[in-house]
Amino acid sequence: MHRLANPTRFLKFARPLTILFGIIGTFLVSVGIYGGLFVTPPDYLQGESVRILYIHVPAAMLSTIGWAGIAVASIVQLVWRHPLAGVAARACAVPGAMFTVICLATGSIWGRPTWGTWWEWDGRMTSVLVLLFLYIGYMALASSNEDRASVSRATAIFGIVGAVNIPIIKGSVEWWNTLHQGRSITMTSSKIAPELLWPLGFTMIGFSLLFGAIVLMRMRATLAEAKVEARMRRLVTE
């Protein structure tokens, strides 16, 4: 990890990876969406609305992965003072928030024909809404930092403390009696029929790669902006 602490070395990896993640991610998401919309059969109970699964589930997964990324990068920043950790944490915030919005919106749209309501203040929905507020708070805190290539100690601590919401989101469907269904997919098994399941693999991996591409692009932008600012500061003082 410390090998990548040098921004020049990091950029050598980041440039080809950004393109690779972007192209493969777009291809996989396109195949998954096509399969989910036009190839898979409707569900015997939910009908056509089950197709929302192929975007809602990856968005839900990436909303929590985004915050986990912020928390891990914040720990790395505070403990090892890795120079790119703050940049990485900051770069995870926007795509993480975006996938949280997609998760909430698609869940709400799915809820109307399935449950008969757009919204319910149950454990899962409320904890994901709290996650969105945490992202907004994190972005506000991070943007108040003068140094672009880092986040303040308070922002990093906020990123770590906010991670307490992740097990609450995961456990919410088991701890409380909620409208939201329990877990359908685990690492080893699935309750979803295979003919309905396959596009989900494409969209989950595809959206994950796009998430990675966005994080890399935002990290590269931050590093470049920091370089220009440092140069400007030097020019002013000379």
Place this chain on the structure above:
Amino acid sequence: MNHWPFVTAAYVLAIIATLGVTGWSLITMRRAEKAVDDMKGDR
């Protein structure tokens, strides 16, 4: 109830949001890296 309007709305929203944030990040990155290249050229 016809479910297709709900399915379409969900997909359109997800695609627009993903394309929007990807495009925004790409433009920001290109602009920032171009500024670095211009700065190197000025030296």
